[in-house]
Amino acid sequence: MSKSVYDFKVIEKKWSGVFSSYCISNSQIINNAEKKYYVLEMLPYPSGKLHMGHIRNYTIGDVLARYKAMAGFSVIHPMGWDSFGMPAENAALKSGGHPRIWTEFNIETMKEQLKTFGFMYDWPREISTCSRAYYAQEQKLFLDLLKRGLIYRKKAYVNWDPVDNTVLANEQVIDGRGWRSGAIIEKKLLEQWFVRITDYAEDLLSGLKDYEGNWPDKVLKMQENWIGRSEGATINFKITDSDDVIPIYTTRPDTLFGASFVAISPDHEISLKLAKNNSEITNFLSECKKIATNEEALAKAEKEGFKTHLEVDHFLVPGKTLPVYIANFVLIDYGTGAIFGCPAHDDRDFAFATKYNLPILQIIKPTEGGTELPYAGDGILVNSGFFDGLTTQEAKAAMIDHIEKIGIGTRQVNYKLRDWLISRQRYWGCPIPIIHCPKCGMVPSELTIFLPDDIEIDGSGNPLEKHPTWKHVKCLRCGGDALRDTDTLDTFFESSWYYLRYLCPDFDDPIEKEIESAAMPVDICIGGIEHAVLHLLYARFFMLALRDMGYVKAKIPFVKILAQGMVYHKSYKNSEGEWIQPDEIETSPDGKMFDKSGKEVFEFSMEKMSKSKKNTINPQSIIESYGVDAARLFIVSDSPPEKDFDWNTDALEGSWRFLNRVWKTFNEIFGEDSKASGNEKSLIKTTHVALKKIANSYETVSLNKSVAFIREFFNAIEDGLTSESIESLRFAFKNFIKAISPITPHICHEMWKATGETPSILQESAWPEISEALATVNEITIAVQVNGKLRGTFETEKGTDETALIQRAREILGSYIDESTIKKIVAVKDRVVNVVCQ
RNA sequence: GCCCCUGUGGCGGAAUCGGUAGACGCAGCAGACUCAAAAUCUGCCAUCCGUCAGGAUGUGGGAGUUCGAGUCUCCCCGGGGGCACCA
Numbered sequence: 001m002s003k004s005v006y007d008f009k010v011i012e013k014k015w016s017g018v019f020s021s022y023c024i025s026n027s028q029i030i031n032n033a034e035k036k037y038y039v040l041e042m043l044p045y046p047s048g049k050l051h052m053g054h055i056r057n058y059t060i061g062d063v064l065a066r067y068k069a070m071a072g073f074s075v076i077h078p079m080g081w082d083s084f085g086m087p088a089e090n091a092a093l094k095s096g097g098h099p100r101i102w103t104e105f106n107i108e109t110m111k112e113q114l115k116t117f118g119f120m121y122d123w124p125r126e127i128s129t130c131s132r133a134y135y136a137q138e139q140k141l142f143l144d145l146l147k148r149g150l151i152y153r154k155k156a157y158v159n160w161d162p163v164d165n166t167v168l169a170n171e172q173v174i175d176g177r178g179w180r181s182g183a184i185i186e187k188k189l190l191e192q193w194f195v196r197i198t199d200y201a202e203d204l205l206s207g208l209k210d211y212e213g214n215w216p217d218k219v220l221k222m223q224e225n226w227i228g229r230s231e232g233a234t235i236n237f238k239i240t241d242s243d244d245v246i247p248i249y250t251t252r253p254d255t256l257f258g259a260s261f262v263a264i265s266p267d268h269e270i271s272l273k274l275a276k277n278n279s280e281i282t283n284f285l286s287e288c289k290k291i292a293t294n295e296e297a298l299a300k301a302e303k304e305g306f307k308t309h310l311e312v313d314h315f316l317v318p319g320k321t322l323p324v325y326i327a328n329f330v331l332i333d334y335g336t337g338a339i340f341g342c343p344a345h346d347d348r349d350f351a352f353a354t355k356y357n358l359p360i361l362q363i364i365k366p367t368e369g370g371t372e373l374p375y376a377g378d379g380i381l382v383n384s385g386f387f388d389g390l391t392t393q394e395a396k397a398a399m400i401d402h403i404e405k406i407g408i409g410t411r412q413v414n415y416k417l418r419d420w421l422i423s424r425q426r427y428w429g430c431p432i433p434i435i436h437c438p439k440c441g442m443v444p445s446e447l448t449i450f451l452p453d454d455i456e457i458d459g460s461g462n463p464l465e466k467h468p469t470w471k472h473v474k475c476l477r478c479g480g481d482a483l484r485d486t487d488t489l490d491t492f493f494e495s496s497w498y499y500l501r502y503l504c505p506d507f508d509d510p511i512e513k514e515i516e517s518a519a520m521p522v523d524i525c526i527g528g529i530e531h532a533v534l535h536l537l538y539a540r541f542f543m544l545a546l547r548d549m550g551y552v553k554a555k556i557p558f559v560k561i562l563a564q565g566m567v568y569h570k571s572y573k574n575s576e577g578e579w580i581q582p583d584e585i586e587t588s589p590d591g592k593m594f595d596k597s598g599k600e601v602f603e604f605s606m607e608k609m610s611k612s613k614k615n616t617i618n619p620q621s622i623i624e625s626y627g628v629d630a631a632r633l634f635i636v637s638d639s640p641p642e643k644d645f646d647w648n649t650d651a652l653e654g655s656w657r658f659l660n661r662v663w664k665t666f667n668e669i670f671g672e673d674s675k676a677s678g679n680e681k682s683l684i685k686t687t688h689v690a691l692k693k694i695a696n697s698y699e700t701v702s703l704n705k706s707v708a709f710i711r712e713f714f715n716a717i718e719d720g721l722t723s724e725s726i727e728s729l730r731f732a733f734k735n736f737i738k739a740i741s742p743i744t745p746h747i748c749h750e751m752w753k754a755t756g757e758t759p760s761i762l763q764e765s766a767w768p769e770i771s772e773a774l775a776t777v778n779e780i781t782i783a784v785q786v787n788g789k790l791r792g793t794f795e796t797e798k799g800t801d802e803t804a805l806i807q808r809a810r811e812i813l814g815s816y817i818d819e820s821t822i823k824k825i826v827a828v829k830d831r832v833v834n835v836v837c838q
Numbered sequence: 839g840c841c842c843c844u845g846u847g848g849c850g851g852a853a854u855c856g857g858u859a860g861a862c863g864c865a866g867c868a869g870a871c872u873c874a875a876a877a878u879c880u881g882c883c884a885u886c887c888g889u890c891a892g893g894a895u896g897u898g899g900g901a902g903u904u905c906g907a908g909u910c911u912c913c914c915c916g917g918g919g920g921c922a923c924c925a
Contacts (some may be wrong), residue, residue, distance in 0.1 A: 225920075644887085648864065651850080657878095661878095703864085705851095707862075788857095824905070826906075831857045832857045
């Protein structure tokens with residue numbers, strides 16, 4: 001029998017090995033496909049050590065996986081490593097080592113840590129995206145996507161990160177800066193590899209409805225905005241006295257009568273052509289370039305324009321022409337790179353027209369309100385010839401019809417979404433399996449193309465490009481001298497399909513259909529909100545594309561997304577404004593705080609745990625003081641998983657105290673010196689009621705509520721120690737062990753084993769049967785109100801009819817009310833009696 | 839500028855359908871045990887008045903719907919996030 005002191009160190013060490021050897025096989029999943037449950041935590045980058053954010057993420061996932069297994073599901077719960085990427089190269093540059101060695105070492109360390117925390121992962125499914133086995137399959141996918149036309153190469157203005165020395169995808173540019181380096185992004189015209197994600201723009205947009213209610217609304221909204229669908233028309237404006245046209249995309253064809261100028265982007269082909277023999281224009285274009293790279297000023301930048309000698313005909317007003325400007329605010333990569341300006345009904349056009357003295361003609365009368373210009377809302381058309389009197393909505397449709405009828409333009413749908421730039425000028429990534437032959441062009445290379453190990457990383461450009469021999473090959477088609485592509489893939493390419501590879505980590509092709517169709521989609525994916533557009537959009541695209549290519553049956557990657565909140569902690573700054581680590585603070589007798597150098601220290605604010613703010617808590621030190629179970633319990637206790645939460649060592653200690661109480665009570669109920677001597681049995685009903693509530697809160701992943709109900713249940717057991725019979729106590733406590741075991745598995749397994757129950761693993765269909773009859777509360781409390789205010793309560797049997805309720809309410813209220821003032825009495829079965837008085 | 843989310847005790851947070859606001863925990867206070875402290879246990883703990891009984895107020899503010907509003911509708915204020923020259 002167990003010792004009387006809860007020795008978490010011994011217990012946790014004993015059970016962690018058992019948990020890490022648990023994995024359900026593919027054949028089990030396939031045979032039980034209708035009861036499978038796939039729990040996925042976004043795979044970590046192996047940066048060195050687990051931080052609290054990881055621990056929170058994985059604890060939530062593990063609790064869910066364990067609960068679902070107990071509830072009878074074949075649970076798939078894999079873990080792996082997003083192990084390609086920049087930090088490994090930067091570390092190698094700093095220390096002189098090799099990215100592979102650094103990465104593999106980190107993986108080993110972090111894997112050990114994961115096991116320490118008792119996370120029950122399917123280790124046989126483990127993958128590392130930098131392994132040859134993984135990227136060999138990825139290269140096959142690349143070539144298939146290429147064959148299908150979903151990957152292509154083009155020359156385009158791309159985002160260049162001058163610090164990381166590589167190009168980036170649009171999704172990786174945040175506020176004009178590189179998402180990792182923070183460097184201000186430059187626009188460069190380069191030939192790069194792209195994924196034709198825009199082919200799926202409409203599917204990605206309309207598919208969002210499949211996720212309603214399961215993905216956070218915020219994520220759906222962000223993706224919708226990112227895809228950015230708009231409806232309008234492309235109109236070809238004829239250049240006056242020429243046969244050439246300038247195509248213009250607009251969503252406001254209703255405002256055409258108010259047009260007073262046309263503006264084209266500085267990067268527009270006409271601008272470039274005009275610049276060729278005009279130094280003024282050349283200068284203007286280079287001025288625009290400067291502003292464009294000038295960070296946030298971009299948004300506030302003054303509208304600048306250069307008036308060309310060109311004009312276009314206004315096709316609606318015979319004889320009228322519009323001047324053509326080159327303008328700094330017109331984007332080359334949206335629409336056609338050219339706009340028409342209607343100053344009266346657009347803020348920017350208004351500012352531009354005012355600056356350059358262009359006519360401002362109001363053609364929309366607001367249905368109500370003032371007449372101040374610019375006015376961008378809806379209204380009734382005026383000064384618009386045969387369109388006068390139409391609403392803006394009617395006018396849009398009518399104008400497009402007209403444009404199509406006279407053959408100068410067409411209805412058009414446009415998207416903000418751009419193709420995904422996937423090539424990176426870096427070493428530590430999946431090599432692009434392509435050979436460039438001067439005679440044959442692009443030729444798929446032999447598979448697999450491995451990264452060379454003998455590289456030199458010195459921070460100056462792409463190590464693959466500089467490698468003396470690697471890129472020099474013979475063309476597979478003509479046998480002549482050719483060059484390998486030296487770019488590697490964006491690491492988001494790896495993380496777009498890893499969840500499929502977990503299902504068949506050793507399979508000879510990327511995806512094994514049989515297990516995919518049984519196991520996919522992932523039932524819940526848990527990770528940070530920062531991937532709302534990046535990873536979650538790419539993964540959706542991959543599933544759609546792989547489905548069309550016959551690789552997968554499922555059409556969505558993740559049924560449910562849980563975006564877990566961040567971990568916050570107190571932070572400190574000294575009088576100089578430097579961040580100070582809490583353990584370097586000394587407190588003087590009068591309560592003032594000082595750092596090592598004697599500067600006064602102040603509590604700053606709650607900040608996201610980060611090394612730079614010196615407010616991290618090392619998970620390892622926590623489990624040494626309080627144990628894994630206490631840490632896991634604390635992490636899911638107070639805050640709902642999707643909300644940010646504040647690290648609170650006091651509350652952690654509270655969790656630890658709770659487990660001590662549990663251990664003590666366990667010994668009192670199951671120990672030889674058990675003091676239980678009562679003969680009541682009310683805990684049996686309490687147990688069923690509690691189990692039902694707890695199961696519901698696990699199902700909805702409201703883990704903070706699970707903990708609250710579990711503690712409530714335990715308090716009831718403690719209260720019954722002297723009054724309840726030993727059978728009743730033991731029944732309740734065994735079920736209590738089951739109820740809390742997803743959260744605190746180590747102590748639970750220890751106690752469970754000591755009760756002599758089998759099977760010893762709680763996770764196989766172990767969730768207790770709940771008796772509906774017992775789980776229903778029959779004795780309920782009815783509120784008695786007068787004019788909606790509570791005046792008393794009484795107990796009654798569930799289902800008591802209204803007449804009886806009113807009867808009881810009258811007795812309770814007694815002389816409190818004057819009968820003659822009663823206007824009416826509202827009684828609601830099982831809830832309330834409200835006496836309405838004058 | 840546009841879009842979205844959010845506002846409940848000292849703090850984290852509960853509150854299926856509109857039906858007893860504050861479950862569960864943290865912090866705090868008081869008591870028991872102890873020479874003492876820690877640990878543990880017991881009790882209290884929205885605010886105001888009251889010794890108690892009890893009463894009044896109370897879910898950011900204001901209005902509305904309702905017998906009854908934290909929950910529904912409208913307006914305003916605060917906090918957080920996303921997008922941002924997208925034609």
